[in-house]
Amino acid sequence: MRVRAYRPETRWATRIIPFVLAGAVGFSTYVVVKRICLDYFLSSWQRSGAAIAFIVLHLLFLVLMLLTYFRVFLVIQTNPGVVPLGPKATEQNTLEKRKMKGRRRRRGQGDSEGAAEGDLEAANQYDGRPDENPDSPGLEEYYSKDVFICETDGRPRWCSTCCNWKPDRAHHCSEIERCVRKMDHYCPWVGGIVGETSFKFFVQFTFYTALYCIVVIVAAALCLRWLATNGLGVDGFVIAVLAIGAFFGLFTTTMALTSIRYIGLNLTNIDYLKSKCIVHQLAIRVPRGTPLGPDYGVVHYPLPKSADGLSSPESALAGGKGPFSARDQLATRTFAIVKTEMGENPWQLGVYRNWKSVMGNNIIDWFLPFNDSPCSTFENNESYYEMGPLYNQLRKRFNLPEISIESEESEMKKLEKKGQHQANGL
Numbered sequence: 067m068r069v070r071a072y073r074p075e076t077r078w079a080t081r082i083i084p085f086v087l088a089g090a091v092g093f094s095t096y097v098v099v100k101r102i103c104l105d106y107f108l109s110s111w112q113r114s115g116a117a118i119a120f121i122v123l124h125l126l127f128l129v130l131m132l133l134t135y136f137r138v139f140l141v142i143q144t145n146p147g148v149v150p151l152g153p154k155a156t157e158q159n160t161l162e163k164r165k166m167k168g169r170r171r172r173r174g175q176g177d178s179e180g181a182a183e184g185d186l187e188a189a190n191q192y193d194g195r196p197d198e199n200p201d202s203p204g205l206e207e208y209y210s211k212d213v214f215i216c217e218t219d220g221r222p223r224w225c226s227t228c229c230n231w232k233p234d235r236a237h238h239c240s241e242i243e244r245c246v247r248k249m250d251h252y253c254p255w256v257g258g259i260v261g262e263t264s265f266k267f268f269v270q271f272t273f274y275t276a277l278y279c280i281v282v283i284v285a286a287a288l289c290l291r292w293l294a295t296n297g298l299g300v301d302g303f304v305i306a307v308l309a310i311g312a313f314f315g316l317f318t319t320t321m322a323l324t325s326i327r328y329i330g331l332n333l334t335n336i337d338y339l340k341s342k343c344i345v346h347q348l349a350i351r352v353p354r355g356t357p358l359g360p361d362y363g364v365v366h367y368p369l370p371k372s373a374d375g376l377s378s379p380e381s382a383l384a385g386g387k388g389p390f391s392a393r394d395q396l397a398t399r400t401f402a403i404v405k406t407e408m409g410e411n412p413w414q415l416g417v418y419r420n421w422k423s424v425m426g427n428n429i430i431d432w433f434l435p436f437n438d439s440p441c442s443t444f445e446n447n448e449s450y451y452e453m454g455p456l457y458n459q460l461r462k463r464f465n466l467p468e469i470s471i472e473s474e475e476s477e478m479k480k481l482e483k484k485g486q487h488q489a490n491g492l
Contacts, residue, residue, distance in 0.1 A: 068143055068144065068146075069146055069148055069242045069244055069258070069259070070242065070258075071241045071242055071252070071258070072241065072242065072243050073241065076241055076252070076254065079254040080254040080257055080258060083254050083255055084139075084257065087135075087255065090310050090314065091128070091131075091132075093306075093307065093310070094282050094307050094310060094311065095124070095128065097286075097303045097304060097306070097307040098120065098121075098124050098281070098282055098285050098286070098307065099121055099124060099125075101301065101303055101304065102120070102285050102286065102289045102304060103116075103117040103120050103121050103124075103285070104117065106289055106292070106293075107120070107289075111292060116288070120281065120284075120285045123281045124278070124281050124282070124285070127274055127277045127278040127281060128278060130270075130274040131271065131274040131275050131278050133434075133435060134267055134270040134271040134274055134435045135256065135271050135275075137267045137270075137271075137435035138256050138257075138260075138264050138267035138268050138270075138271050138435070139256055139257045141263050141264045141267060142256060142257045142258040142259060142260070142264050143257060143258070145263050146242075146246065146258060146259050146261065146263065146264070147246055147247045147248070147259075147261040147262040147263040147264070147442065148242070148244040148245065148246050148247075148259075148261075149225075149228060149230060149232065149233060149236055149244065149245035149246070149247065150230060151228050151229065151230060151244070152197070152203070152204075152228060152229030152230035153203070153229070154229040155227065155228050155229040155230065158229075195224075195226065196221065196224040197224075197229075200368055200369040200370065200371050201368070202231070204230060204231050205221075205222070205231060205369075206368075207231075207233075208222045208231065208349075209349075209367035209368070209399050209401070210399075210447070211351075211447065211448060211449055211450065212350070212351040212447065212448045212449065212469075213348055213349065213350045213351065213448065213449045213453060213457060214234055214348070214349055214449065214450065215234045215235075215346060215347065215348060215349075216347055216348065216349040216365075216401075216403060217347065218347065218403070219365070220349055220363070220364075220365025220401060220403050221365075221369075225238050225245050227243060228243075228244060228245050230245070232245055233245075233247060233450050234449065234450040234451060235247065235248050235262075235334075235337070235413070235450070235451060236248070236249070237249040237334075237336050239252060239259055241259070242258070242259055246259050246261040246262075247261055247262040247263075247442075248261050248262035248265065248334050248441070249261045249262075249334060249336055250265050250268070250325075250328075250334040250335045250336065251335045251336070253268070256268060256271065261334075262439070262441060262442045263438065263439070263442045265325070265334070265424060265439065266424050266425055266426070266435075266438070266439040267435045268325065269322060269325045269326065269329070269424075269425070270433070270434075270435050271435075272318045272319075272321040272322040272325065273318075273322045273326075275314065275318040275322075276315060276318040276319040276322050279311045279312075279314050279315030279318060279319075280311075280315060282307060282308075282310070282311035282315075283308060283311040283312060283315055286304050286305075286307050286308035286311060287308065289301070289304050290304055290305070290308070329420055329421055329424045329425065330417045330420055330421065331411070331414070331420065332411060332413050332414050332415060332420040332423070332454075333411065337411075341409060341411065342408075342409050343408055343409065344408070344409065345405050345406055345407070345408050346405070346406045346410065346412055347403065347404070347405050347406075348403075348404055348405075348406070348412065348460065349365065349401035349402070349403055350401060350402050350404060350457075350460065350461065350466060351399060351400070351401050351402075351469060352364065352400050352401065352402045352466050352467055352469065353400065353467050353468075353469055353470075354398055354399065354400050355398075355400060356400050356402065356466075356467055359402065359464060359465065359466075361464060362402045362403055362404045362464050362466075363402070363403045364400055364401060364402050364403065365400070365401050365403060366398055366399070366400050366401075367398065367399045367400075367401065368398070402464065402466050404460055404463075404464050404466075406456065406460065410456055411454070411456065412453055412454060412456050412457060412460075413451050413452070413453065413454055414454040414455075414456065415452060415454045416454075419452075422440065423439070423440050423441045423444075423451075423452065424439050424440075424441055425439070426439070426440065427440065
């Protein structure tokens with residue numbers, strides 16, 4: 067699935083920058099290999115060892131840089147990790163496209179264009195409030211888990227622009243107007259949004275680019291030093307490549323070190339900006355029918371329906387009426403709504419496990435851009451992402467009852483018998 071930036075200036079920057087990078091890399095390769103290594107080190111100064119060393123290192127990091135760049139660029143274009151649009155937003159997009167086509171057709175038609183476009187604008191409005199349908203598409207993906215991030219009423223977070231439920235750790239990107247899983251930032255240098263599916267390859271790309279720039283800087287600096295020592299003046303090409311290497315080297319080194327730090331903390335750039343003051347609210351599964359606690363509420367899924375067929379979040383909380391039939395109660399799940407302390411990270415696994423969740427489970431994965439991040443393919447009935455020790459700490463902190471297989475089976479048998487009695491009574 068390909069997504070693009072909405073702002074024209076961002077789209078053009080994303081299209082032009084790859085050519086700027088290609089030009090900088092091509093120029094650097096020419097200067098380092100041809101002018102510095104072959105012309106100066108090898109031919110003029112007979113420094114064959116230095117020439118071979120710099121050529122090998124330059125080509126090695128060049129290949130790794132290009133390999134990781136093409137991988138991150140390809141992933142961003144084909145699998146950016148965006149959350150699907152809800153039905154209302156999909157309809158909105160369709161109307162937007164129709165409007166643009168109609169605007170092109172109506173050019174030069176005077177007042178009739180304004181009237182037609184006004185009608186289309188009116189039809190283009192939609193309500194971005196959370197879906198009140200208890201059977202809202204995608205809602206079951208959340209309450210089929212044992213824990214998920216929720217709002218005060220126990221429902222998942224809602225994106226009013228995408229008109230869909232937001233998975234844990236997803237953020238809405240204003241550049242592409244889509245929610246992105248584990249969004250880090252929008253980067254025109256690599257062609258778009260960096261998130262769950264591309265962050266690993268982005269880190270590898272910035273790391274190898276930083277090493278490539280270091281080779282360029284060292285080769286250029288040594289060349290200038292030898293030129294000055296022998297009274298040969300300066301070479302404008304060498305000075306230019308030194309400036310290019312210093313600029314991109316500083317930028318990519320900073321990005322690589324910052325990204326590696328985020329991996330160790332199991333945060334993204336967006337997460338880190340608010341990590342000190344954020345309070346996460348979680349819906350944690352507890353035994354069916356668990357009552358209100360002294361410092362937590364509970365919510366029952368599936369959400370009950372009101373007279374008009376819509377859900378009433380208040381009635382789903384403790385004290386409200388749940389599903390009426392015993393058969394419906396077999397599918398009911400109860401969740402306690404709890405809050406973390408400010409700054410606590412539910413996904414903090416420890417530095418080594420954090421690293422493996424993004425970069426892979428072996429050293430080859432850490433350095434080569436072949437396999438996806440484990441976190442992007444993580445599938446578990448417990449949560450969207452692997453939960454850290456804080457999850458069990460919260461259960462103890464709020465004295466949440468544990469779910470035992472035996473008690474669940476026992477309760478299901480009781481409800482089945484109750485359902486049989488009701489059916490016999492009918």
